[in-house]
Amino acid sequence: MNLLLLLPALLMIGLVFVWPMIRYGWLSFHANSVLTGLNPVPNGGANWIRLLDDQRFWQDALQTTRFAGVSVGLELLLALAIALLLDQRWRGRGVVRALALLPWALPTTMMALGWRWIFNTPYGPLERLNEFVGLGPLNLLSTPMWTWLVTVVADVWKTTPFIALLLLAGLQTIPKDLYSAFRLEGGRPIQALRCITLPLLMPYVLIALLFRGAQAFGVFDLIQVLTGGGPAGSTESVALYAYLNAMRFLDFGYSATAMLAGFLLLTSAMLILAMLLRLSGLMKPVQP
Amino acid sequence: MKRRLALWICLLLVWSLLPMLWQLISSFSTAESLVNGSIPFLQRWTLVHYKELLASDPPFWRYLLNSAIVSALTTVITLALAIPAAYGLARVPLQLRRVLRWITVAAALFPYVLLFLALLELARRFSLGNSLIALAMPYSGLAMPLALLLLTSVFESLPRELEDAARLEGLGLWQRLRWVLVPLLAPATASTAILVFLFAWNEYPIALTWLSRDELLTLPVAMARIAGSSIYSIPYGAYAAATVLGSIPLLLLVLICQRQIVSGLTNGAIKG
Amino acid sequence: MLHLNGLGKRFGEQWILRDLNMQVDEGECVALLGTSGCGKSTALRLIAGLDRQDEGSIELDGEPLDSIPAERRRIAMVFQSYALFPHLSVRENLNLGLKIRGVSPAQRQQRIETVLDTVRLREMADRRPQQLSGGQRQRVALARALLRDPRVYLLDEPMSNLDAQLRDDLRPELRQLILQGTQPVLYVTHDQQEAMALANRIAVLKDGRIEQIGTPEELYKTPASQFVASFIGRPQINLLPVDKQLTIGIRPEDVGFDPEGMPCRLISREWQGASQLLLLDSPRGALRMLCAGDLSLSEPLHVSWLTSAEHRFDAGSGHRLAE
Ligand SMILES: Nc1ncnc2c1ncn2[C@@H]1O[C@H](COP(=O)(O)OP(=O)(O)OP(=O)(O)O)[C@@H](O)[C@H]1O
Numbered sequence: 001m002n003l004l005l006l007l008p009a010l011l012m013i014g015l016v017f018v019w020p021m022i023r024y025g026w027l028s029f030h031a032n033s034v035l036t037g038l039n040p041v042p043n044g045g046a047n048w049i050r051l052l053d054d055q056r057f058w059q060d061a062l063q064t065t066r067f068a069g070v071s072v073g074l075e076l077l078l079a080l081a082i083a084l085l086l087d088q089r090w091r092g093r094g095v096v097r098a099l100a101l102l103p104w105a106l107p108t109t110m111m112a113l114g115w116r117w118i119f120n121t122p123y124g125p126l127e128r129l130n131e132f133v134g135l136g137p138l139n140l141l142s143t144p145m146w147t148w149l150v151t152v153v154a155d156v157w158k159t160t161p162f163i164a165l166l167l168l169a170g171l172q173t174i175p176k177d178l179y180s181a182f183r184l185e186g187g188r189p190i191q192a193l194r195c196i197t198l199p200l201l202m203p204y205v206l207i208a209l210l211f212r213g214a215q216a217f218g219v220f221d222l223i224q225v226l227t228g229g230g231p232a233g234s235t236e237s238v239a240l241y242a243y244l245n246a247m248r249f250l251d252f253g254y255s256a257t258a259m260l261a262g263f264l265l266l267t268s269a270m271l272i273l274a275m276l277l278r279l280s281g282l283m284k285p286v287q288p
Numbered sequence: 289m290k291r292r293l294a295l296w297i298c299l300l301l302v303w304s305l306l307p308m309l310w311q312l313i314s315s316f317s318t319a320e321s322l323v324n325g326s327i328p329f330l331q332r333w334t335l336v337h338y339k340e341l342l343a344s345d346p347p348f349w350r351y352l353l354n355s356a357i358v359s360a361l362t363t364v365i366t367l368a369l370a371i372p373a374a375y376g377l378a379r380v381p382l383q384l385r386r387v388l389r390w391i392t393v394a395a396a397l398f399p400y401v402l403l404f405l406a407l408l409e410l411a412r413r414f415s416l417g418n419s420l421i422a423l424a425m426p427y428s429g430l431a432m433p434l435a436l437l438l439l440t441s442v443f444e445s446l447p448r449e450l451e452d453a454a455r456l457e458g459l460g461l462w463q464r465l466r467w468v469l470v471p472l473l474a475p476a477t478a479s480t481a482i483l484v485f486l487f488a489w490n491e492y493p494i495a496l497t498w499l500s501r502d503e504l505l506t507l508p509v510a511m512a513r514i515a516g517s518s519i520y521s522i523p524y525g526a527y528a529a530a531t532v533l534g535s536i537p538l539l540l541l542v543l544i545c546q547r548q549i550v551s552g553l554t555n556g557a558i559k560g
Numbered sequence: 561m562l563h564l565n566g567l568g569k570r571f572g573e574q575w576i577l578r579d580l581n582m583q584v585d586e587g588e589c590v591a592l593l594g595t596s597g598c599g600k601s602t603a604l605r606l607i608a609g610l611d612r613q614d615e616g617s618i619e620l621d622g623e624p625l626d627s628i629p630a631e632r633r634r635i636a637m638v639f640q641s642y643a644l645f646p647h648l649s650v651r652e653n654l655n656l657g658l659k660i661r662g663v664s665p666a667q668r669q670q671r672i673e674t675v676l677d678t679v680r681l682r683e684m685a686d687r688r689p690q691q692l693s694g695g696q697r698q699r700v701a702l703a704r705a706l707l708r709d710p711r712v713y714l715l716d717e718p719m720s721n722l723d724a725q726l727r728d729d730l731r732p733e734l735r736q737l738i739l740q741g742t743q744p745v746l747y748v749t750h751d752q753q754e755a756m757a758l759a760n761r762i763a764v765l766k767d768g769r770i771e772q773i774g775t776p777e778e779l780y781k782t783p784a785s786q787f788v789a790s791f792i793g794r795p796q797i798n799l800l801p802v803d804k805q806l807t808i809g810i811r812p813e814d815v816g817f818d819p820e821g822m823p824c825r826l827i828s829r830e831w832q833g834a835s836q837l838l839l840l841d842s843p844r845g846a847l848r849m850l851c852a853g854d855l856s857l858s859e860p861l862h863v864s865w866l867t868s869a870e871h872r873f874d875a876g877s878g879h880r881l882a883e
């Protein structure tokens with residue numbers, strides 16, 4: 001009976017999450033592009049061999065990993081500061097919390113459009129500021145390094161509130177008595193942060209790390225709208241590359257291969273990360 | 289001490305709100321004043337961007353409506369399936385529950401962009417493209433893991449005796465759900481509903497590939513399509529106006545429901 | 561008449577309840593008495609149909625209950641935690657079941673008002689359970705059980721969450737409301753005093769099995785084992801080992817002063833008003849003794865008891881030895 005209730009939801013999850021992976025596995029061993037008239041034709045492991053040799057894919061994988069690492073790292077630091085701030089008691093905390101949450105709630109594509117205006121050369125406010133202080137135009141959206149930074153900033157701006165809330169939830173589970181006891185022991189506030197807050201917060205940090213890491217690796221909306229992967233492919237992500245293969249080059253077999261490969265890379269990265277964390281003893285065996 | 293706190297709070301607000309404020313200012317500025325800083329202050333302002341947006345074909349509010357339809361439908365479907373499922377999940381034997389829990393967590397972590405191709409195939413196969421109602425199907429599937437996680441944890445935290453008491457009162461399964469469990473879960477259901485709604489409202493890659501007809505686009509796709517034109521000739525005033533109009537529903541939603549959103553995220557964090 | 565035949569329940573490999581045989585007559589109240597975790601609640605849940613037994617059967621008035629789901633057994637249970645619906649007011653709590661069972665609105669209204677008067681909660685009718693005191697919640701739970709118009713009442717430690725004073729106050733109410741009906745009542749408790757005060761018969765449970773079942777008097781006078789002897793009667797019975805085979809039980813109230821008796825040293829005394837409890841150091845070991853509260857004591861004390869008041873137990877198994 002209970003299983004019966006579960007069935008529709010599980011079917012739905014299976015159809016949406018599991019079926020695609022199976023389908024990609026199958027497609028990745030087929031040529032399915034304009035050349036084959038968009039019909040799948042078995043081609044052995046040709047897609048996979050091509051992938052191994054595909055400079056662009058590996059470049060994108062590297063770039064996506066770097067993007068995920070840097071932005072999630074920054075987000076965690078900033079979020080921790082914000083969470084500590086919001087954990088204090090002050091009037092108007094609720095309103096500020098809601099306002100701070102706004103960036104997270106807005107559609108990524110919409111703000112991506114906004115960022116294009118803000119980082120516009122030469123009319124955006126940032127370039128005007130650069131001009132004003134004498135740096136001259138930095139061509140924020142046409143220099144690879146700056147553009148990459150812009151994507152990081154945009155991602156950090158959007159997802160920091162979310163992580164801050166997770167961490168805030170964690171902070172609020174720490175009994176305040178612990179701090180009182182620590183003070184009676186002669187500890188100073190800054191030591192309390194290191195000896196009490198951080199260790200007790202660690203599980204939440206790790207949850208945020210895993211969750212956001214996976215999401216950031218799948219970055220798509222932001223890159224597609226903000227930079228389109230450019231300039232010169234320098235900000236292209238794995239997901240965007242797979243998307244282009246399917247929708248622009250109409251090579252579905254290879255697109256499926258790229259996505260499956262991305263998924264496998266991500267899974268192994270997560271597993272290694274989880275294993276390292278467990279080995280280092282930071283993570284208690286996860287209680288599901 | 290107080291002053292330093294205030295300073296940090298201001299910084300936080302500036303960081304969060306300034307980009308949006310800039311959009312707001314831009315949306316009321318004439319095209320000329322956006323590129324020319326020397327125009328006198330009083331002559332910079334205009335409503336023309338908004339007028340254009342609302343007069344375009346299809347009018348901008350159409351996208352908002354489309355998004356609202358898909359999101360509402362998604363929320364309803366997801367909850368309708370997730371509530372009974374979460375009930376079931378909280379009551380299956382521990383071992384099985386653990387396995388199912390892991391599957392849901394993994395699915396919730398999954399960067400769903402990677403699914404778009406297979407889903408697009410399904411859409412083509414069953415002619416589901418360009419239909420807002422059909423789009424709610426994959427959306428419900430994608431939002432299901434999150435909804436399940438949030439709701440299961442609440443079901444598990446309900447004392448078993450409450451349901452037992454209802455059984456002894458003669459309530460059948462559906463009556464128990466209807467009269468006892470769902471009302472008890474109302475707060476959790478509300479916060480789950482809001483998070484699912486936000487997901488559907490903001491979803492981009494699936495909508496991008498499933499919808500192509502202008503009058504059916506959801507807000508994120510419409511935005512991206514506006515951005516799709518050349519970088520150099522972009523009418524930024526109109527864009528800014530679009531972001532402002534597009535933000536208003538969410539602004540209201542977040543301000544009104546912030547408590548539910550926060551508690552939903554918090555629950556997810558503690559249990560997930 | 562409720563009949564339990566060899567009821568058993570296990571979780572995994574472990575039997576929580578085994579071989580439960582019992583009969584509760586019309587209008588009779590049987591108390592299930594036992595330590596925490598011995599399977600009392602489990603037994604009630606089996607009877608209510610909330611869990612399924614792994615062996616044995618349950619009969620009510622000669623009709624087997626086993627295939628009837630809990631919803632349709634017409635059995636009322638008052639839970640340890642009361643299990644009042646927190647989202648409903650007192651009145652709505654009482655109303656919900658009636659509505660589901662298809663009672664007409666007019667009749668519902670009338671029955672709820674009556675029962676609210678009975679449990680004296682009329683002024684509280686529109687409050688939520690959280691806004692009630694423990695005793696009031698318990699009365700709401702009782703009212704809900706009364707409205708169920710059940711064929712059997714099951715009460716699972718209905719007073720364990722209340723303070724001692726309130727318990728004493730509520731006991732007469734409970735007796736009047738439920739125990740005077742014609743339905744069989746099973747009353748779970750770990751408080752022997754409560755069991756003795758309320759029940760016609762008491763079943764003492766140990767590790768999921770019935771150790772002894774009988775009237776309070778039988779249990780007090782002829783406990784079947786050391787376990788029952790020390791469970792029934794306060795202050796606790798003295799268990800004095802005689803040799804490898806024999807242990808003697810003697811109740812503190814059966815010990816008396818006797819110039820010819822054993823010499824004892826007074827270790828401590830608890831003054832209880834009308835009586836006082838002495839803890840003595842005797843040649844046969846520590847000894848509890850009950851005597852009048854106004855007695856002034858002078859050492860050395862000499863005590864003894866009648867051999868007829870002794871309970872004799874097998875030292876190994878703890879079972880009562882034949883007279
Ligand atoms: N679902 C379950 N799974 C495994 N063991 C259980 C389960 N439910 C109860 N038990 C075990 O069964 C035993 C009896 O539990 P039960 O609740 O019947 O005890 P009880 O006599 O009512 O105790 P208390 O006086 O504390 O209420 C306990 O040891 C408990 O650990």
Ligand SMILES: [Mg+2]
Pocket residue numbers: 600601602640716
């Ligand atoms: Mg119990």
